[in-house]
Amino acid sequence: MSTVKAFRASILHFTADPAMSDKAHSWHEDGLLVVVQGRVLAAGDYDRLKDTLPPGTQVRDYRGKIIMPGFIDTHIHYPQTDMIASPAPGLLPWLDTYTFPTERQFKDPEHARGVADFFVKELLRCGTTTAMVYCTVHQESVDAFFGAAEAHNLRVAAGKVMMDRHCPDFLQDTAERGARESEELIHRWHNKGRNMYALTPRFAPTSTEAQLAMCGELARAYPDTYVQTHVAENTDEVAWVKSLFPEARSYLDVYDKFGLLRKRSMYAHCIWLDDEDRARMADTGAAVSMCATSNLFLGSGLFDFAAADRQQVALSLATDVGGGTSFSMLQTMNETYKVARMGGTYLPALRMFYMATLGGARSMQLEGTVGNFVAGAEADFVVLDPKATPLLERRTTRCDSLEELLFAVALLGDDRTVAATYAAGAQVHQRGE
Structure with missing residues (x-):
C-alpha cells in the first residue's frame, strides 16, 4: 500500500512577499499536492505530476476548492x-x-x-x-x-x-x-x-x-x-x-x-x-x-x-x-x-494571504518548515471553499482574476469557508463533523 497521499485542487503558495517581488506566488488552477510521511513531496500542475504518483495512490479530489498552507x-x-x-x-x-x-x-x-x-x-x-x-x-x-x-x-x-x-x-x-x-x-x-x-x-x-x-x-x-x-x-x-x-x-x-x-x-x-x-x-x-x-x-x-x-x-x-x-x-x-x-x-489580497502563511513562517524563522509547499516542508494545509456561503458563491463565480477571487474570500470568508484542515498530511478538521 502506497504511503504517498495526493490532493487535487487549485493550489496556492508563496515564495516571496508580493510587496517585494513580482514573482512571489505559485498558482496552479488544476493542481496536485503530493505528500509522503507528513511532508511535501511536490506541488504543481495536475497534468505534470499525476504520472509521477506510485500505482494505487488515492487522490483526494477537492476540485473547485483552494489548497494553501495552513x-x-x-x-x-x-x-x-x-x-x-x-x-x-x-x-x-x-x-x-x-x-x-x-x-x-x-x-x-x-x-x-x-x-x-x-x-x-x-x-x-x-x-x-x-x-x-x-x-x-x-x-x-x-x-x-x-x-x-x-x-x-x-x-x-x-x-x-x-x-x-x-x-x-x-x-x-x-x-x-x-x-x-x-x-x-x-x-x-x-x-x-x-x-x-x-x-x-x-x-x-x-x-x-x-x-x-x-x-x-x-x-x-x-x-x-x-x-x-x-x-x-x-x-x-x-x-x-x-x-x-x-x-x-x-x-x-x-x-x-x-x-x-x-x-x-x-x-x-x-x-x-x-x-x-x-x-x-x-x-x-x-x-x-x-x-x-x-x-x-x-x-x-x-x-x-x-x-x-x-x-x-x-x-x-x-x-x-x-x-x-x-x-x-x-x-x-x-x-x-x-x-x-x-x-x-x-x-492586495495576495499580500494578506502571504502574511498569514509564509510571512508568519518567516517571522518565526520557520521558512522551509511550514508556510509554503517547498519540497520537504511539513504538510500543514487548509482547504478553502469559495462557494461556502450563498453570497461567497455568487461573488466568486463573477471573479476575473486570482486577486479578485482571493479578495472576495478574505473579505467575505470566515470559519465556514474552511472545508478541511490538515496537519502533517493528516486530516484534523472536516467541516460539518
Whole structure:
C-alpha cells in the first residue's frame, strides 16, 4: 500500500512577499499536492505530476476548492477564549476587569485542559495550523496547552506568562520563580515533537527589571526558543512604560536593553513605534505581529504599514483572541485591509494571504518548515471553499482574476469557508463533523 497521499485542487503558495517581488506566488488552477510521511513531496500542475504518483495512490479530489498552507497566527491567548467579546473602555481596564480574573482559573489542570482542547479545535476549524500562544503564569496551563496541541500534531510555540508586579496577587510571580519554572518548561516541552517554547513576559509594566534581566539570560541560554510579548499597543500603556522606565529611549528600547530583541522574538501590536524602533527591529530580526481586530476592538490605534515597509520589518498577522473577536484569519484579513486603508495603504489580497502563511513562517524563522509547499516542508494545509456561503458563491463565480477571487474570500470568508484542515498530511478538521 502506497504511503504517498495526493490532493487535487487549485493550489496556492508563496515564495516571496508580493510587496517585494513580482514573482512571489505559485498558482496552479488544476493542481496536485503530493505528500509522503507528513511532508511535501511536490506541488504543481495536475497534468505534470499525476504520472509521477506510485500505482494505487488515492487522490483526494477537492476540485473547485483552494489548497494553501495552513494559516499561522502569531499572537493569541488561549486562556482568554471564555472572555472573548467582553466590553471595556480600553486595554488597561479590560485587563483588570476580565483578563486577570479569567486567568486565575488556570491553576486547575482540569479547567486548563478543557479550555485548551476547545481552543485547539477552534484553531483547526478556522484553518490555523501554527500559532504563537500565551498561557497563564501557571505551569499547569502550559502543560495543558502543549498536550492539546500534541494530540493534533500541530506546530506551536507557547509559554508561561511572566509577571512579578502590577497584577493581582493571585497571578503574581517572582523573578526567580518565573525564570525557574520557564526553564523547567523549556526542558519539558521545547522541540518535543512539534512543540516549541516561547519565553513570555506579558509586557514591560508587569515585569520588574530583575525579571526582564532573567528573561534575557534565558533567551541567551536557549537561543532557539522564542520570545513573545506586547509593545506600544495603547497610548496609556506607552505613557505608563515611560514612567516605569524613564531611562529608556522608547518602549521597545526597554526590551532591547535586556537582550530581548533577536531572531525568534515576536512583538505584538507595534502601533506607537518610531522609525528608530522599526530600524532596530529589522536589524535584530525581531518581527511584528499585527493584531488589527483587537486594535479596533480596544480602540488602540492603526498600524502604520508604510512605515514598517520602509524599514523592511518582518510582518505577520494575528487574531489576538480574546482582545480580538474572531479565531478566523480570514476575518482578521478583513479587518487588516480596513486598518491599512484608514492609514492610506492599499493591501492586495495576495499580500494578506502571504502574511498569514509564509510571512508568519518567516517571522518565526520557520521558512522551509511550514508556510509554503517547498519540497520537504511539513504538510500543514487548509482547504478553502469559495462557494461556502450563498453570497461567497455568487461573488466568486463573477471573479476575473486570482486577486479578485482571493479578495472576495478574505473579505467575505470566515470559519465556514474552511472545508478541511490538515496537519502533517493528516486530516484534523472536516467541516460539518
